[in-house]
Amino acid sequence: MIHSWDLDESEALRIQKHLASKVIKKDQLDAVRYVAGVDVAYDEKSGQLVAAAVVLDAGSLDVAETAIAEDVARFPYIPGLFSFREIPPLAKALKTLTIAPDLIVCDGQGIAHPRRFGIASHLGVLFDVPTIGCAKTRLTGEAGQPGIQRGSHAPLTDHGEVIGNVLRTQNNVKPIYVSIGHRISLSTACDWILKLSPHYRLPETTRKSDQTVRRALKNRLSF
DNA sequence: GCGACAG
DNA sequence: ATCTTGTCGC
Numbered sequence: 001m002i003h004s005w006d007l008d009e010s011e012a013l014r015i016q017k018h019l020a021s022k023v024i025k026k027d028q029l030d031a032v033r034y035v036a037g038v039d040v041a042y043d044e045k046s047g048q049l050v051a052a053a054v055v056l057d058a059g060s061l062d063v064a065e066t067a068i069a070e071d072v073a074r075f076p077y078i079p080g081l082f083s084f085r086e087i088p089p090l091a092k093a094l095k096t097l098t099i100a101p102d103l104i105v106c107d108g109q110g111i112a113h114p115r116r117f118g119i120a121s122h123l124g125v126l127f128d129v130p131t132i133g134c135a136k137t138r139l140t141g142e143a144g145q146p147g148i149q150r151g152s153h154a155p156l157t158d159h160g161e162v163i164g165n166v167l168r169t170q171n172n173v174k175p176i177y178v179s180i181g182h183r184i185s186l187s188t189a190c191d192w193i194l195k196l197s198p199h200y201r202l203p204e205t206t207r208k209s210d211q212t213v214r215r216a217l218k219n220r221l222s223f
Numbered sequence: 224g225c226g227a228c229a230g
Numbered sequence: 231a232t233c234t235t236g237t238c239g240c
């Protein structure tokens with residue numbers, strides 16, 4: 001289920017609306033042996049997008065394999081069309097893996113999206129693999145306020161429709177937005193994020209103390 | 224028309 | 231995404 005990536009905004013919208021109907025919003029996953037986490041960074045000096053994929057053994061959570069790939073950015077960042085910018089390098093990295101992940105955690109929304117087709121859903125439908133949308137900030141919808149304790153959650157709704165969960169993965173730390181990507185239910189998705197969250201640094205990387213320390217170090221070292 | 228707006 | 235300065239809370 002592949003399509004061109006050399007397109008304009010209106011073509012992207014058309015493809016997005018078409019593919020949104022293919023998203024499966026219930027559990028349809030085999031026994032998860034390997035879980036992958038993927039993310040993309042942008043280097044504005046070279047105009048290159050760098051994608052990374054890390055595969056974990058789902059039992060031990062040990063790293064089983066990693067992959068990295070670069071690609072020129074050929075689509076601008078447009079809220080709502082994010083996947084058309086980041087999926088090309090991501091697909092490149094995923095194709096070099098020798099292990100096929102049974103579940104992929106994405107840095108961005110799944111169906112918590114204006115047309116219910118964020119990057120996690122797009123990646124899931126393209127590769128026909130279960131995916132979870134895991135975003136640091138809200139794109140659309142009305143966010144409930146979860147309790148302060150890890151595991152607390154509140155619904156993310158759009159005109160009464162539940163499109164995701166606002167989930168607290170660490171005590172006293174900003175919650176994240178979890179939504180269905182593809183072939184998984186919201187509750188199963190949240191279970192996986194809670195299982196994985198002690199092992200990743202998604203909310204922590206945005207903590208002010210962390211930023212302040214990095215800034216201070218950088219300023220001292222450059223002089 | 225104006226504000227909002229994943230990374 | 232990436233970069234910086236200013237403010238607030240514990």
